[in-house]
Amino acid sequence: MREPKVDDAPPEVVVRALFTKETLADYLQVSVYTVQRLVQDGVLIAIKVGNQVRFHADDVDRFLDQCRTGAKERTGDRRG
Structure with missing residues (x-):
């Protein structure tokens, strides 16, 4: 019995x-x-x-990343 070669491995x-x-x-x-509508646009x-x-999951993740919103960085001191 021959041993399988690396090339014989299933893809x-x-x-x-x-x-x-x-x-x-x-x-x-x-x-x-x-x-x-999102596709048409x-x-x-x-x-x-x-x-x-x-729809590929990676494309959906990229879409969601583009939709991500968050708090804007505050500048300055807001204390009176």
């Missing part, structure tokens, strides 16, 4: 999360219409697979 499969319009809308807690990147639309 590594990378599983990347893909959202449908419906699952993404649920995840973002918005309507499917809002997801469609060019704000959210979509992947077209046949007649289906999917």
